[in-house]
Amino acid sequence: MTIIKTVFVTGGAGFIGSALVRLLIAESGWQVVNIDKLTYAGNLESLAGIVDHPRHIFKRTDINDRAALDQLFAEYRPAGVIHLAAESHVDRSIASPSDFIQTNVVGTYTLLEAARGYWQALPESDKASFRFHHVSTDEVFGSLGATGYFAEATAYQPNSPYAASKASSDHLVRAWRHTYGLPALITNCSNNYGPCQFPEKLIPLMILRALEGKPLPIYGNGGNVRDWLYVDDHARALKLVFERGTTGETYCIGGHNERTNLEVVDVLCAQLDELRPRADGRPYREQKTFVTDRPGHDQRYAIDAASIQRELGWTPQETFETGIRKTIAWYLANPEWVAHVQSGEYRRWIDQHYGKAS
Numbered sequence: 001m002t003i004i005k006t007v008f009v010t011g012g013a014g015f016i017g018s019a020l021v022r023l024l025i026a027e028s029g030w031q032v033v034n035i036d037k038l039t040y041a042g043n044l045e046s047l048a049g050i051v052d053h054p055r056h057i058f059k060r061t062d063i064n065d066r067a068a069l070d071q072l073f074a075e076y077r078p079a080g081v082i083h084l085a086a087e088s089h090v091d092r093s094i095a096s097p098s099d100f101i102q103t104n105v106v107g108t109y110t111l112l113e114a115a116r117g118y119w120q121a122l123p124e125s126d127k128a129s130f131r132f133h134h135v136s137t138d139e140v141f142g143s144l145g146a147t148g149y150f151a152e153a154t155a156y157q158p159n160s161p162y163a164a165s166k167a168s169s170d171h172l173v174r175a176w177r178h179t180y181g182l183p184a185l186i187t188n189c190s191n192n193y194g195p196c197q198f199p200e201k202l203i204p205l206m207i208l209r210a211l212e213g214k215p216l217p218i219y220g221n222g223g224n225v226r227d228w229l230y231v232d233d234h235a236r237a238l239k240l241v242f243e244r245g246t247t248g249e250t251y252c253i254g255g256h257n258e259r260t261n262l263e264v265v266d267v268l269c270a271q272l273d274e275l276r277p278r279a280d281g282r283p284y285r286e287q288k289t290f291v292t293d294r295p296g297h298d299q300r301y302a303i304d305a306a307s308i309q310r311e312l313g314w315t316p317q318e319t320f321e322t323g324i325r326k327t328i329a330w331y332l333a334n335p336e337w338v339a340h341v342q343s344g345e346y347r348r349w350i351d352q353h354y355g356k357a358s
Contacts, residue, residue, distance in 0.1 A: 004055070006031045006078045007242070010063055010111065011085030013038060015197045016135070018046035019235040020082065025050045028239065033076050035069075036085065037062045045337055046196040063107040069114035080131040081115055082242055083108065086166065088137075089200050093162035094295060104165035105172070108134070112176045119182060132184040133242045134173040138227070138252070139163040140188065143298035150188070151304040152250045159296050183247040187238060190254040190303045194231030194323065195330035198341060202261065203324070206268050207331050208338060210284045211276065216269075220293035222262025225300040229255030230323035233316040240312045251312075254303025257320035267320075271328050 007024070011017040012034035024030045036042045038060055050056050057076070061068045063085050085107065087093065087100045112132070119130050141150045142157030156171075158164040170186055177184040193203045206216050237253045245251060259267075269284035278284065308314045318326070331338065 004029060004031050006033060006076050008033050008035055008072070008076070008078045008081040010035045010081070010083045011042070012036050013042035013044055013046060013058075014084065015041065015046070015194075015201075016192055016231055016234060016238075017084040018043070018196055019194065019231045020084070020238050021047060021056065022050055023232070023235045023239055025053050025056055028243075029055075031055045031076075032057065033072065033078065034058045035061050035063065035072065039087075041088075041198040041200075043196070043198075043337075043341055045340060063111045064102065066110050066114055069111060070117070073114060073118040077118075079126070079129060080133065080242060081111070082133045082135065082238060083111060084135045085111075086135075086169075088162065090139075090160050090162045091200075091294065093160055093165070097161035097165075100161055100165040101168075104162075105168045108169040108172055112172060112182070116176060116180055116182050120180075128183075130183055131242065131247055132173070132176075132182055133238070133245075134170065134184060134186045135238060136166050136170050136186055136188045137163070138188050138190050138254070138301050138303055139298070140167040140170060141301075144300040144302060146300070149302045149304035150252060150254075152252055152307055159298055177248055185241055185245050185247055186250040187241055188250065188252050188303075189234055189237075190227035190229045190301060192229050192231045192234055194327050195334075196337070197231070199338065202264065203268065203327060204331060206265055207272070207328060210269065210272055210287060213278075214287065215289040216265055216284075216287045217289055217291045218261055218265055219291060219297060221290065222260055222265065223299075224261050224297060225258050225302070226261070226264075227254045227302045228257040228259060228264070228320050228323070229253065230316065230318035230326075233318055233323075236317075237308060237312075237314045240314050241308070244312055246311070251308045252303045252305055253308060253314075254305040255316050255318075255320070255323075256305070257316075257323075258300075258302050259320060264324075267324055268328065271325060275328060276332055 012021045013036040087103045093100045141154045158167040176182045197204045
């Protein structure tokens with residue numbers, strides 16, 4: 001009889017988490033226990049097609065709730081955890097840093113302690129194969145100049161409350177590995193984009209504002225550079241690291257697609273001109289407007305992903321051009337998803353069907 005192993009995915013209704021859960025259901029034999037508090041950016045509609053799959057179990061749970069986590073570990077006895085649950089928007093972290101400390105720092109600590117208690121009680125054979133995979137960001141490394149890349153040995157220098165909270169969580173995971181022996185791995189990724197991203201982030205925000213005929217606000221002169229990673233490429237990397245990565249190691253995951261914010265907006269405008277022309281025939285680029293820069297805005301991020309390529313054979317399958325076209329096409333084809341996440345209708349439905357997060 002085939003034994004089905006279970007993995008916990010925290011934040012599995014979020015943007016990256018839902019992409020990973022969809023991949024695990026489609027391309028592996030894992031049973032996925034999807035743990036998500038369903039804050040504003042969590043959306044079960046991003047799991048359409050697999051939410052009722054027999055290997056997908058959804059639990060509306062807050063990672064700060066130790067008792068609820070202990071109950072889940074005892075009930076489902078996972079072979080590992082992939083931890084993505086996090087507050088992740090820099091602008092929100094500047095306006096309300098306390099939410100980021102509570103979820104990204106205290107929540108990670110609470111999850112680590114629950115995982116450690118469970119892991120230490122496992123039989124030796126199961127203990128040896130267990131792994132805790134913490135998913136993080138390149139923003140923990142600070143800002144680059146015109147040259148150079150972030151890599152696994154880059155020193156931490158977070159510059160925003162969000163980045164500082166993620167750096168803190170990385171350090172906690174590393175400490176739990178070093179002090180207690182918890183078999184942990186860390187990945188740090190570059191900026192993600194793709195379907196099902198909440199429309200506060202640059203690419204979906206610009207797509208939707210363009211279609212609504214609203215100004216397209218660009219920070220400063222638009223010269224800030226990001227390394228863009230298509231979300232399904234990231235999900236493939238996360239699956240590889242979780243299943244085959246070396247515990248105790250960190251892996252940097254990047255898209256090899258550096259673009260300035262202005263270049264990103266220009267590409268979006270040009271592709272929308274082709275795919276969904278304005279009713280008045282005017283180009284979308286006329287909606288661009290430049291606004292006061294974000295406080296402490298990092299100038300450039302770029303990742304050297306040679307380690308994961310060399311050790312695990314991962315490379316991104318999408319170029320920026322192919323990925324951005326798929327992304328625009330998805331938003332054009334899914335106006336209902338957009339309307340629901342922007343209204344209170346979806347939140348009311350979730351509360352009625354799942355209750356408040358435990």
